[in-house]
Amino acid sequence: MKVKFWGVRGSLPVPGRKTERYGGNTSCVEVRSDSGTRVVVDAGTGIRKLGKELVAEAVGNTEVHLLISHTHWDHIQGLPFFSPLYQKGNRLCVYARKRDDMHLRAVFASQTDDPYFPIPFDEAKADIAFSELSDSAKFEIADVKVACARLNHPYIATAYRLTVDGASVVYVSDTAPFSDILFEDQFIAQPPTPGAELPKTDLKKLARMREGVVRLCEGADLVVYDTMFTNDDYKRIPHFGHSRPSDALQICQEAGARQLALFHHAPERSDAEVDAILAETKAAAKRDGMKLDVVAAYEGLDISVGRG
Amino acid sequence: MELTFWGVRGSIPAPGPGTVRFGGNTSCVSLGTSGGKLIILDCGTGARNLGNSLLGGPFGKGSGAASILLSHAHWDHIQGFPFFVPLYIQGNAFRIHGGAKSSPMLEGILEGQMAPQYFPVQTLKNMGASIEIVAIDEGQPFSVEGCQVTARTNPHGRSGALAFRIEDAGRVLVYASDAGYARTGAPKTSIDLYAHADVLIHDSTYTPEDRERYADRGFSSVDDAVTVAVAAKVKRLVLFHYDQDYADADVDALVARARRLLDEAGASGIEVAGAVEGETLTV
Secondary structure (H helix, E strand, O other): OEEEEEEOEOOOOOOOHHHOOOOOOEOEEEEEOOOOOEEEEOOOOOHHHHHHHHHHHOOOOOEEEEEOOOOOHHHOOOHHHOHHHHOOOOEEEEEEEOOOOOOHHHHHHHHOOOOOOOOOHHHOOOEEEEEEEOOOOEEEEOOEEEEEEEEOOOOOEEEEEEEEOOEEEEEEOOOOOOOOOOOOOOOOOOOOOOOOOOOHHHHHHHHHHHHHHHHHHOOOOEEEEEOOOOHHHHHHOHHHOOOOHHHHHHHHHHHOOOEEEEEOEOOOOOHHHHHHHHHHHHHHHHHOOOOOEEEEOOOOOEEEOOOO | OEEEEEEOEOOOOOOOHHHOOOOOOEOEEEEEOOOOOEEEEOOOOHHHHHHHHHOOOHHHHOOOEEEEEEOOOOHHHHOOHHHOHHHHOOOOEEEEEEOOOOHHHHHHHHHHHHOOOOOOOOOHHHOOOEEEEEEOOOOOOEEEOOEEEEEEEEOOOOOOEEEEEEEEOOEEEEEEOOOOOEOOEOOHHHHHHHOOOOEEEEEOOEOHHHHHHOHHHOOOEHHHHHHHHHHOOOOEEEEEOEOOOOOHHHHHHHHHHHHHHHHHOOOOOOEEEEOOOOOEEEO
């Protein structure tokens, strides 16, 4: 299995010299099985370049399965610029968590409504299908086995484990740690009061969610994890729903994962700062006696996972 | 007046080594008026850096005020809005002018971007600053931060894009991003709006070849920009809103082409430059 990063940034794309090396495009990761099944996780601006490559490779018989962690802009804003959408004969299957308030198709179609985008969704020429998922769905995409777990993020996000060719990759983005705040659909305006106890029902839910994520990462060859926050960020804005590298390390350690990719870098993070965070995280893993290999995801990184 | 370019790119931000010189952020220009006020033209991703740059002054303390003019609501002209930090500081006051049939409709358009399925803040009402939203009455001059502003619709997409003429103490700036004129040329209303401007910031998304290839996208070629600059007898033309696939060298070629076309048209007196992210220009 191959895992390629097309966009590694969180919140919004950040062009410029300070992000040249790790890349400024928002979240998009491509997973290819040895037999050629193509699963893409998230459709941030990084998906635009993947689309160009696909169109150059083959015209009119491309099949892409797109798993969406959640529909915040930085995870869907590239889709209207995904060239295969505008070619007849291509097929796109979009998967995301089912919501009670809005059908998945409407969430995507609204993105290209007037006055936001010149080409209406209905004018896309590819065949587009939507599958709505439950929090712990398990299904197959050709030879790829997919399993899901719920994450702790405003308006709720989904983690995916993809297993194929005897190897597994898990995508855990976006999520807060499972300790201080339970995120559901409500807007949280302020960080919690320090020392305030969470209601028991919330603590229970968080513990169950965390257990689900650890189980999803069990023995994974690669875990891609939202590590947008530094410790200082988390102290300041824990109610924004993102994790620190230390949170990812703990989950990987408990799950016995082999490799961790730091992902969803903050927009303000310069290349030098990501380098420093990577070095610190590697040192922390070593200090804790972990055998975990740690990388910081960058645009264009193409990892062979498992034996493939 | 003083102009600063925060985003000069069209359609979608274009990060990467190929765009670092001209910049990859989408459309946003700030205008410091002769009276010391602030007007913001469009809120593409460039608005994030603009917002951060303002935090050292009154906007960081909740005592800032500014007006925002939106040419239209395609993503590349509003997607930086949720990341403009001064909007989250209580006490700051913003007045947003844009094209729509009514002010509530314009508010609905901006609310749509903040909706919970797309953005964690969920609504404009959670942002903190005071935000007033006003639909523009096309062709009727109105007052913004001590300047006189006139707006006219250019053909673009399904609902057009507004071009703005801003007059400040005898100086004239025109912002005309996203203009896909008919083959017969720009309408007279547009040329009249641009007439004798000190600076015309104009959509120059494409080479003439790409303009032909993507004719239905509603953008200008650099040739179109030169044609209107000559017809309107402007003093300076600034190329803007480059295609997302154009590297810095491609934009250099657009600027060189504009210079050559102006000279060939006998308009050597018109200055021309390509807008560069982070650069400031005094009018």
